Amino acid sequence: MxxxxxxxxxxxxxxxxxxxxxxxxxxxxxxxxxxxxxxxxxxxxxxxxxxxxxxxxxxxxxxxxxxxxxxxxxxxxxxAFNDPLVDCKQCKARYPADELFDGNPEDGEWNNIQCPKCGTTGNLTEPRQFNxxxxxxxxxxxxxxxxxxxxxxxxxxxxxxxxxxxxxxxxxxxxxxxxxxxxxxxxxxxxxxxxxxxxxxxxxxxxxVKPGNDDQSMRDWKDERIAFYSQLGIDSGKLRLQEHGADELAHYAKEAWDIEFEFP
Ligand SMILES: [Zn+2]
The missing domain is CATH 3.30.930.10 (Bira Bifunctional Protein; Domain 2)
Structure with missing residues (x-):
């Protein structure tokens, strides 16, 4: 669907x-x-x-x-709560930098990247932070x-x-x-x-929790949260736990997990 x-x-x-x-x-x-x-x-x-x-x-x-x-x-x-953005000077389209460039946006050769919308090259601005x-x-x-x-x-x-x-x-x-x-x-x-x-x-x-008990507590809560969604009536075969990679972690987080649902 x-x-x-x-x-x-x-x-x-x-x-x-x-x-x-x-x-x-x-x-x-x-x-x-x-x-x-x-x-x-x-x-x-x-x-x-x-x-x-x-x-x-x-x-x-x-x-x-x-x-x-x-x-x-x-x-x-x-x-820190902001995303680096890139603008196209030609067509005014705006993109999150990571959508056009894999890796650290500051290393991007923005002059060589083509704008997906208007197709021109050399018109993308350097990434700017946006709150x-x-x-x-x-x-x-x-x-x-x-x-x-x-x-x-x-x-x-x-x-x-x-x-x-x-x-x-x-x-x-x-x-x-x-x-x-x-x-x-x-x-x-x-x-x-x-x-x-x-x-x-x-x-x-x-x-x-007390420092040192965080890992165990994280494990317990992951189990409990998955069980909660199953009890709601969601097909547990469509649920999975997905760990955030180091580059996805919020600035304050040591570890983070999403519970993902295979939609629809
Ligand atoms: Zn463009």
Missing amino acids: SIDKIISLCKRRGFVFQSSEIYGGFGAVYDYGPLGTALKNNISQIWWQAMTQFHENIVGIDSGILMHPKIWEASGHVD LMFKTHIGPVQKDANVAYLRPETAQGIYVNYLLTQNAMRLKIPFGIAQIGKAFRNEIIARNFIFRTREFEQLEMQYF
């Missing part, structure tokens, strides 16, 4: 609509219709229950989308001192409330903090329906 058929089915049956469709649509933002909302809420509730009710040592919070801008400096997002966070201003005056960002992930709300939560709930390591909420990323090239959107919901749990 093609993705276009699925998009069309989702629309007809009231699962997912293109945002602002009557005004021509708004890129990479989607609205959930009546059935899509019910489905999404069901999954969120099952996840929340699995995390916070079936584990004695996992609690939930709900932090703000707007946070102190210093949080994003401290976390490295202001500097993926949505910027806004707090208060009525738009000046640099008032800059704030919409969170690009929910995790920071958990980290900055770690001590308050631990003290309030008298938690001892190991323990976890779970959160469901919206996150925002100003993706340069957003596509693939609801697989990559500029505004999306994250269901995230951060689990805190």
Whole structure:
């Protein structure tokens, strides 16, 4: 089945609509219709229950989308949460550098690479970093001192409330903090329906362990998460664990795994 058929089915049956469709649509933002909302809420509730009710040592919070801008400096997002981009001076097409060049973009011979869209060579710019966070201003005056960002992930709300939560709930390591909420990323090239959107919901749990217990904990959680998706009714033969390569790891990560689903 093609993705276009699925998009069309989702629309007809009231699962997912293109945002602002009557005004021509708004890129990479989607609205959930009546059935899509019910489905999404069901999954969120099952996840929340699995995390916070079936584990004695996992609690939930709900932090703000707007946070102190210093949080994003401290976390490295202001500097590091960005993609190198290349522009074609001829046709104005824009590409993530890694789409056109294998390896470190800084080593690329951009003058020798052909633009896939217009076919010219020698018109690609050097890669430039692009910050993926949505910027806004707090208060009525738009000046640099008032800059704030919409969170690009929910995790920071958990980290900055770690001590308050631990003290309030008298938690001892190991323990976890779970959160469901919206996150925002100003993706340069957003596509693939609801697989990559500029505004999306994250269901995230951060689990805190003593140094040295991280590897075992990672193994346990991988098993538990795979089991969760199977219990949801997903064919486990279509699920697999995929480890991030060294060049894919987030700037703060030692190890990372995706659970991948063979779609559709
Ligand atoms: Zn071009």
